[in-house]
Amino acid sequence: MAFGDHEKDPGWQYLKQSREQMLADQSKPYDSKKNVWIPDAEDGYVAAEVTATKGDQVTLVSARGNEVTLKKELVQEMNPPKFEKTEDMSNLSFLNDASVLHNLRSRYAAMLIYTYSGLFCVVINPYKRLPIYTDSVARMFMGKRRTEMPPHLFAVSDQAYRNMLQDHENQSMLITGESGAGKTENTKKVIAYFAAVGASQQEAEGGPAAVDTGEKKVTLEDQIVQTNPVLEAFGNAKTVRNNNSSRFGKFIRIHFNKAGRVASCDIEHYLLEKSRVIRQAPGERCYHIFYQIYSDFKPQLKKDLQLDLPISEYWFVAQAELTIDGINDTEEFQLTDEAFTILKFSEEEKMDCYRLMSAMMHMGNMKFKQRPREEQAEPDGVDEAEKAAAMYGIAQEDFMKALTKPRVKVGTEWVSKGQNLEQVHWAVGAMAKGLYSRVFNWLVKKCNVTLDQKGYSRDYFIGVLDIAGFEIFDFNSFEQLWINFVNEKLQQFFNHHMFVLEQEEYAREGIQWTFIDFGLDLQACIELIEKPLGIISMLDEECIVPKATDLTLAQKLVEQHLGKHPNFEKPSRQRANRLRLTLPCATMPALSATTASTGSRRTRIPSTTPSSR
């Protein structure tokens, strides 16, 4: 194949290894009987050479130079050198863990981050910007078959686009991997690619269809791409796993007309992590937007928002980190603000949004005290309450009354209900979380409206799913359970879809095949959580039982499941009161695939009881 012009592109070396390198790799000596992989504590697997075999014991010299004797079943075959850095791992003669990992590792060492594994594409996070997402690289992939080009997300995307037009079917891409694997980065590239393809289709038809926003022409494609800075400012935060972690899931659908032109786009969002608005674990930050507002991009803004204390004094956002290495909040705020404009948010809407953020910061500093010998809380100074109320556009007295003596309806009458200090604190936190999640919902809704360009018919769509990735922290909150549960369900869906359906087809076509039960080991755990009498339904039930506590729930769960369900375990002594579940997790570390992952390791998922410390 002649790649002539492609080779001149600065990105090419990160997509295809050079001929010289390929020849060097393939000239390595190899003997299928001698060259093997053996387990290694440090690297997972290490190359070794068989020197003797006796019964089921094999003696080998490892690449580290030491002699080892192992059981035969622990030794894995090595592929011939012609498969070194192969672009599609389904071609390997020996498809075992060691070979798959070796292939990914050696490609990654050469900065070839994309590798196919049959129908899906595996990506390894390079943690550095590679010139492989440029317009010129995108153009190389447009209209090409997957087999004609090296592995790339663009090839997968282009295939989806072509399948959509040829088969008249909607398409979806599932991007999965643990937190920090690169799902969101890759999602952005996919979206940008479709925007570029849709736009080039437009040029071909003649006449750019642009939206006039007054100053300069903004295309729908630009607007689609610009939803990222807005959603990320409000929905992303620093965690210990990822400086830019998505704390919500999203499904973006780009709609096309019959001719393949971008018609509109919509976004569905799931499970925003609300607890972060009022609590941050060590090493983490609240949502980016709070620190962006506090940056100097709009010097007057802090005054307008009455934020006159240093940011470290605002409890709701200052429990852990305040800055992130490598991220300049001033520059990020500029991007957010510009994106707002491109998405047609008015100055007033922007300002309202910032005022609500400021109100939450003030709310976190409001102080209350308990009246002596009474179960009734009252404000302890109203400075911050004044400011929060001003931001909300309500009277401070009404605001305080609603928190300390809320009016509730009893039968047909309205009565004032007394609140103790703890109840008021809960109410303040709940209000901030509720408000934040409504602001987020409003943002997505506004984007939906802007991206729904009337006029073009929505014949097909390509959807891209990007969720919050699997994560295991030292202390896992209630929300981690849902994040991880969703990840497991998707993995299960994927296994079922890819492997089970494939095998059913073999059966239909009469191909001889031993049915393999891929990933069904996840099913038991998923059922433990979601089936009737499972954890979710028991939690729901416990919520309406008067005087129920974490402990009563834990007791009921133990009675129901301990000893009866293989995935249900009682906590160790040190972690008394905290339930744990063991669950096989199929997410590979630091890997993100457009449609898959392999391997399986035992991990633990978080405590099901909200903190009972």
Ligand SMILES: Nc1ncnc2c1ncn2[C@@H]1O[C@H](COP(=O)(O)OP(=O)(O)OP(=O)(O)O)[C@@H](O)[C@H]1O
């Ligand atoms: N293809 C890439 N090129 C360069 N950098 C990347 C790439 N993919 C990921 N990164 C880097 O890794 C970081 C984490 O990636 P990303 O935010 O996409 O992870 P994620 O899988 O969405 O995680 P989470 O589940 O926490 O949202 C990015 O901020 C970026 O610095």
Ligand SMILES: *[C@@H]1O[C@H](CO)[C@@H](O)[C@H](O)[C@H]1NC(C)=O
């Ligand atoms: C891998 O397999 C595909 C399809 O079977 C084939 O087209 C391709 O040439 C193979 N690649 C290599 C490097 O063997």
Ligand SMILES: *[C@@H]1O[C@H](CO)[C@@H](O)[C@H](O)[C@H]1NC(C)=O
């Ligand atoms: C594809 O999605 C559109 C909505 O965008 C829907 O109207 C249509 O029925 C779907 N087509 C198929 C084949 O499912």
Ligand SMILES: *[C@@H]1O[C@H](CO)[C@@H](O)[C@H](O)[C@H]1NC(C)=O
């Ligand atoms: C986080 O995401 C924002 C929005 O896309 C981006 O501008 C920023 O560079 C990202 N930060 C890092 C560290 O990648």
Ligand SMILES: *[C@@H]1O[C@H](CO)[C@@H](O)[C@H](O)[C@H]1NC(C)=O
């Ligand atoms: C965050 O970014 C800094 C600077 O780029 C880097 O050193 C650090 O490893 C990143 N942290 C995570 C969890 O990705």
Ligand SMILES: *[C@@H]1O[C@H](CO)[C@@H](O)[C@H](O)[C@H]1NC(C)=O
């Ligand atoms: C952040 O960016 C702004 C504007 O580009 C610049 O003035 C400022 O010095 C930067 N701050 C840091 C800490 O790099």
Ligand SMILES: *[C@@H]1O[C@H](CO)[C@@H](O)[C@H](O)[C@H]1NC(C)=O
């Ligand atoms: C955005 O539009 C999609 C499709 O119409 C819809 O499913 C989703 O709920 C909308 N989101 C919001 C926040 O309105």
Ligand SMILES: [Mg+2]
């Ligand atoms: Mg993400």
